Amino acid sequence: MTVTGIIAEFNPFHYGHQYLLSQAKGLKIVAMSGNFVQRGEPALVDKWVRAQMALENGADLVVELPFLVSVQSADYFAQGAVDILMRLGIDTLAFGTEQLLDYQKLSRLYSEQAEHMTAYLATLPDHLSYPQKTQSMWEAFAGLSATGDRPNHLLALSYVKASAGKKLQLQPIKRLGAGFHSEAKDQCLSSATAIRKHIADRAFVEKSSPNAALILRAPQVTWEHYFPFLKYHILTAPDLTQFFQVNDELASRISAAIRSVATVDELVEAVATKHYTKARVRRVLTYILVKAVEAPLPEGIHVLGFSKKGQAHLKTIKASVPLISRIGAKPWDQLTQRADTVYQLGHTDMPEQTWGCVPIRPEAMN
Amino acid sequence: MTVTGIIAEFNPFHYGHQYLLSQAKGLKIVAMSGNFVQRGEPALVDKWVRAQMALENGADLVVELPFLVSVQSADYFAQGAVDILMRLGIDTLAFGTEQLLDYQKLSRLYSEQAEHMTAYLATLPDHLSYPQKTQSMWEAFAGLSATGDRPNHLLALSYVKASAGKKLQLQPIKRLGAGFHSEAKDQCLSSATAIRKHIADRAFVEKSSPNAALILRAPQVTWEHYFPFLKYHILTAPDLTQFFQVNDELASRISAAIRSVATVDELVEAVATKHYTKARVRRVLTYILVKAVEAPLPEGIHVLGFSKKGQAHLKTIKASVPLISRIGAKPWDQLTQRADTVYQLGHTDMPEQTWGCVPIRPEAMN
Numbered sequence: 001m002t003v004t005g006i007i008a009e010f011n012p013f014h015y016g017h018q019y020l021l022s023q024a025k026g027l028k029i030v031a032m033s034g035n036f037v038q039r040g041e042p043a044l045v046d047k048w049v050r051a052q053m054a055l056e057n058g059a060d061l062v063v064e065l066p067f068l069v070s071v072q073s074a075d076y077f078a079q080g081a082v083d084i085l086m087r088l089g090i091d092t093l094a095f096g097t098e099q100l101l102d103y104q105k106l107s108r109l110y111s112e113q114a115e116h117m118t119a120y121l122a123t124l125p126d127h128l129s130y131p132q133k134t135q136s137m138w139e140a141f142a143g144l145s146a147t148g149d150r151p152n153h154l155l156a157l158s159y160v161k162a163s164a165g166k167k168l169q170l171q172p173i174k175r176l177g178a179g180f181h182s183e184a185k186d187q188c189l190s191s192a193t194a195i196r197k198h199i200a201d202r203a204f205v206e207k208s209s210p211n212a213a214l215i216l217r218a219p220q221v222t223w224e225h226y227f228p229f230l231k232y233h234i235l236t237a238p239d240l241t242q243f244f245q246v247n248d249e250l251a252s253r254i255s256a257a258i259r260s261v262a263t264v265d266e267l268v269e270a271v272a273t274k275h276y277t278k279a280r281v282r283r284v285l286t287y288i289l290v291k292a293v294e295a296p297l298p299e300g301i302h303v304l305g306f307s308k309k310g311q312a313h314l315k316t317i318k319a320s321v322p323l324i325s326r327i328g329a330k331p332w333d334q335l336t337q338r339a340d341t342v343y344q345l346g347h348t349d350m351p352e353q354t355w356g357c358v359p360i361r362p363e364a365m366n
Numbered sequence: 367m368t369v370t371g372i373i374a375e376f377n378p379f380h381y382g383h384q385y386l387l388s389q390a391k392g393l394k395i396v397a398m399s400g401n402f403v404q405r406g407e408p409a410l411v412d413k414w415v416r417a418q419m420a421l422e423n424g425a426d427l428v429v430e431l432p433f434l435v436s437v438q439s440a441d442y443f444a445q446g447a448v449d450i451l452m453r454l455g456i457d458t459l460a461f462g463t464e465q466l467l468d469y470q471k472l473s474r475l476y477s478e479q480a481e482h483m484t485a486y487l488a489t490l491p492d493h494l495s496y497p498q499k500t501q502s503m504w505e506a507f508a509g510l511s512a513t514g515d516r517p518n519h520l521l522a523l524s525y526v527k528a529s530a531g532k533k534l535q536l537q538p539i540k541r542l543g544a545g546f547h548s549e550a551k552d553q554c555l556s557s558a559t560a561i562r563k564h565i566a567d568r569a570f571v572e573k574s575s576p577n578a579a580l581i582l583r584a585p586q587v588t589w590e591h592y593f594p595f596l597k598y599h600i601l602t603a604p605d606l607t608q609f610f611q612v613n614d615e616l617a618s619r620i621s622a623a624i625r626s627v628a629t630v631d632e633l634v635e636a637v638a639t640k641h642y643t644k645a646r647v648r649r650v651l652t653y654i655l656v657k658a659v660e661a662p663l664p665e666g667i668h669v670l671g672f673s674k675k676g677q678a679h680l681k682t683i684k685a686s687v688p689l690i691s692r693i694g695a696k697p698w699d700q701l702t703q704r705a706d707t708v709y710q711l712g713h714t715d716m717p718e719q720t721w722g723c724v725p726i727r728p729e730a731m732n
Binding site for chain 1 (some may be wrong): 594595597704707
């Protein structure tokens with residue numbers, strides 16, 4: 001049987017995600033961000049709610065990406081997620097993209113030329129951001145034209161790199177409806193960004209997600225719920241450079257700005273430069289918020305939920321892969337657990353995220 | 367001219383404090399706690415407001431006790447404050463007390479017997495708290511009966527110890543009106559505790575303090591304003607024992623309790639034991655809140671305000687004592703400054719506490 005992996009955030013789950021899941025084949029395994037997402041912000045609703053939405057729409061198994069995979073630039077995010085999915089036995093990787101290219105061919109190209117392509121990157125001028133350099137690389141080696149605002153395609157190129165040399169079928173699925181970052185409400189399919197932005201508009205959320213009730217019932221958080229903690233920590237930390245990816249320049253820019261800003265957006269605006277993109281600054285602020293330091297990734301894989309089919313698959317692999325299905329006596333990744341603890345502080349109604357939580361089994365509930 | 371020192375918190379200033387100042391002689395120098403006070407909590411209103419109240423009621427000079435003097439058990443508090451006042455040239459120390467004993471004689475006794483008295487302390491069983499041991503010591507050596515709830519008298523005994531062997535006249539002033547900790551509203555003179563407790567009762571505050579308008583206009587804070595920061599910090603700190611006076615036992619009691627309590631009072635209740643008094647636990651939580659580590663006390667003395675008489679006195683001593691009258695280019699005590707930064711986070715209207723602040727000069731304003 002085909003075993004398809006999907007890398008996702010479902011922040012929150014919408015009809016585009018439902019379509020993506022419907023197009024994937026065989027057993028469907030989702031590697032999903034935990035409570036903090038790739039662009040460096042807290043997820044709108046917690047990981048358990050998001051896992052449940054995935055399971056209710058066709059996913060068979062949802063596992064959690066550790067914090068230091070979730071909250072990373074595209075290449076590390078893709079690499080970490082693909083590694084976990086491979087250990088879970090996938091043979092196919094499905095992903096949404098704005099353009100249907102021959103990603104398989106690009107992956108072969110990268111497996112043959114990785115060294116040259118990486119060397120080429122190093123020749124590019126330092127005033128370019130890493131995403132800009134990557135675009136230029138693909139232009140030079142594969143003739144891909146510059147992509148503009150097509151973040152799913154960019155992420156797909158990171159999957160291409162992460163899967164190079166691996167026995168993995170790439171299945172691009174053309175994205176329907178609104179673009180990734182679109183905030184527009186008048187599309188036939190709304191983006192997650194639009195839903196987050198218009199979360200207060202109940203009718204809009206109901207129109208945009210098959211799981212509107214779940215989303216609307218859950219405690220919803222944004223960066224602003226965590227700003228007081230971030231500010232307190234920045235103002236009292238003896239040395240910000242002890243945290244992951246905070247260099248002297250970022251530390252001094254952050255410390256200088258914190259006293260005069262009132263929101264996280266203002267802080268990001270004040271700290272970002274051409275070289276330090278806003279997404280990178282947001283990730284760095286997330287690292288500071290959860291006091292992240294460099295640490296090895298966990299051995300075990302944390303299971304957030306499964307269907308009956310997913311459960312059967314877990315039985316076939318559990319001898320070879322350490323699976324964590326209940327955190328408690330047996331701890332999982334310390335940093336992810338700390339991130340959960342901080343996430344919970346953002347909302348008085350937020351339930352416990354870690355200790356004693358067990359995988360969601362939608363079919364078992366019926 | 368007599369130069370009288372007074373050690374105070376004025377948290378907040380009331381008619382009893384006014385009486386104390388009126389009884390002191392000559393030039394009156396107040397060594398006052400900063401934004402966190404001896405019993406381990408934030409001051410109701412900030413140090414600048416409290417200094418102004420002192421100056422409006424007869425103080426000639428108000429200097430700030432560094433954080434690690436303010437937030438300390440009675441003996442360290444008294445020692446640190448007396449040292450600072452001696453450097454400022456006092457010859458008399460005035461203090462309120464519930465009973466007029468011959469404190470001068472007790473001071474002489476302690477200067478002669480300190481070694482024996484300290485040795486005696488060490489023989490007392492460990493289940494007694496330090497205040498209980500101290501009471502037993504004074505009973506054994508000076509025949510003082512156990513004191514019960516007379517905290518000003520207890521503090522006076524700490525002043526006795528701190529002034530032993532120094533050329534210092536002790537001037538006890540009998541406390542009028544309500545007891546120190548009294549929460550009663552029906553006394554002719556209200557305690558600071560009663561005012562803090564009934565701060566929402568405007569008429570009561572107006573009846574209780576000559577500076578009610580100043581108190582009521584200022585942003586008022588309690589421990590509860592800082593509880594979210596404390597909780598965040600406790601839950602994310604890798605090792606609480608790195609902070610001042612946090613040993614393994616306290617660290618584990620605090621970490622165990624924090625997930626199940628909703629207020630600082632509940633946390634104190636859960637952590638305190640016979641051995642660790644509530645006041646000590648509150649101080650330890652204050653150290654954690656401001657990330658205090660052991661550090662040398664500052665050389666310089668921070669001036670919060672002065673009258674014309676006070677200014678003239680400062681001129682006579684400034685050659686021999688490093689005075690800090692504006693923190694900015696020239697930093698003062700790092701830990702106290704960090705405590706100020708944290709204090710400011712407690713209330714959105716709280717003004718800047720440190721940078722660029724200059725001494726209050728009530729007479730210059732007229």
